[in-house]
Amino acid sequence: MPARFALGLVTRYSFCMDANFVAAESFSFDVVVIGAGPTGLACGIDAKRAGFTVTCIDKGCLVNSLFNYPSNMTFFTTPELLEIGDIPFSSPNQKPTRQEALEYYRKCAEHYHLDVRQYEPVLKVDGSDGDFVVHTTNLHGHNREYHARKLILATGYYDRPNYMNVPGEELSKVMHYYREPHPFFGLKVMVIGGKNSAAIAALELWRHGAQVTLVHRGPGVSNSVKYWIKPDIENRIKAGQVKAYFNTRVREITLEHVVLDTPEGPETLANDYVFALTGYHPDFEFLSSLGIKLSGEADRKPVCDPQTLESNVPGIYLAGVIVAGMRTSEIFIENGRFHGQAIAADLKRKLIAHLVTN
Numbered sequence: 369m370p371a372r373f374a375l376g377l378v379t380r381y382s383f384c385m386d387a388n389f390v391a392a393e394s395f396s397f398d399v400v401v402i403g404a405g406p407t408g409l410a411c412g413i414d415a416k417r418a419g420f421t422v423t424c425i426d427k428g429c430l431v432n433s434l435f436n437y438p439s440n441m442t443f444f445t446t447p448e449l450l451e452i453g454d455i456p457f458s459s460p461n462q463k464p465t466r467q468e469a470l471e472y473y474r475k476c477a478e479h480y481h482l483d484v485r486q487y488e489p490v491l492k493v494d495g496s497d498g499d500f501v502v503h504t505t506n507l508h509g510h511n512r513e514y515h516a517r518k519l520i521l522a523t524g525y526y527d528r529p530n531y532m533n534v535p536g537e538e539l540s541k542v543m544h545y546y547r548e549p550h551p552f553f554g555l556k557v558m559v560i561g562g563k564n565s566a567a568i569a570a571l572e573l574w575r576h577g578a579q580v581t582l583v584h585r586g587p588g589v590s591n592s593v594k595y596w597i598k599p600d601i602e603n604r605i606k607a608g609q610v611k612a613y614f615n616t617r618v619r620e621i622t623l624e625h626v627v628l629d630t631p632e633g634p635e636t637l638a639n640d641y642v643f644a645l646t647g648y649h650p651d652f653e654f655l656s657s658l659g660i661k662l663s664g665e666a667d668r669k670p671v672c673d674p675q676t677l678e679s680n681v682p683g684i685y686l687a688g689v690i691v692a693g694m695r696t697s698e699i700f701i702e703n704g705r706f707h708g709q710a711i712a713a714d715l716k717r718k719l720i721a722h723l724v725t726n
């Protein structure tokens with residue numbers, strides 16, 4: 369096994385005579401992974417198995433995106449396609465549940481004794497290849513600095529909704545995430561979107577007693593909706609159990625109404641809550657702040673080596689869905705989980721070569 373190339377878990381403190389000065393805790397690792405979702409954990413595991421010291425930092429909890437999925441969600445894939453670190457994902461179900469996945473990834477982190485720093489948003493990144501400094505604030509408001517030879521960005525996309533930019537979207541009645549149907553029993557609920565998330569939310573809300581209206585800018589329910597969900601939502605619409613407006617956009621949201629631009633003209637509907645399930649996107653601002661180039665105005669794919677996944681910025685690697693830019697449907701846990709292996713292999717080549725030459 370390769371020797372460890374950095375100082376590891378070394379903590380340094382700065383001291384100052386100023387009583388108001390609060391020093392930042394300082395840590396050193398070979399590799400810092402920004403993001404502790406399934407792909408980030410896989411990258412951390414692969415880097416650790418390659419002999420490097422590593423930490424995973426996330427602004428939310430472990431696998432934060434999965435935690436924010438609908439409470440009763442079932443994955444569209446089989447358990448073995450969600451596995452990381454050669455740890456079997458045992459489930460009695462052909463398609464595992466959100467709860468099972470949360471438990472599985474907790475067990476993976478425990479098995480590999482991964483150093484995971486939760487609820488610690490990254491404020492900025494300084495330095496360059498071989499000597500990066502990641503600045504964060506932890507759960508208790510303390511400043512921290514992480515020194516790393518290499519960085520892996522596995523920040524996903526689920527926490528950055530695509531906003532409609534219409535008046536009233538900032539109201540508390542408007543939500544960009546759907547969790548569960550019970551609180552909306554008997555209420556007038558609008559679901560905006562035409563893909564899987566919107567279809568599933570509309571069906572669950574209707575089945576739990578909500579008065580559901582589905583609004584989509586397209587001509588109908590998207591063909592990308594899963595084959596067992598699409599006929600269900602279309603039959604509910606045909607039966608008049610879910611009211612649907614297609615080729616329609618939201619003009620304005622108020623406390624008591626939603627104004628739509630329909631093919632027949634403006635229409636105002638009474639409304640209690642809105643789920644704007646209009647998709648999500650990676651944090652392009654953060655990538656650009658690090659000097660990572662984005663290609664294509666529509667796709668905005670970060671520039672990186674397809675073999676090693678190192679970006680155009682030396683020492684910064686990309687993993688998971690952010691590799692695809694706006695084409696978020698191209699990369700899932702099923703294929704993003706292998707990115708850590710390619711990155712770890714390149715880390716071994718470069719860090720061992722650096723050790724030998726120095």
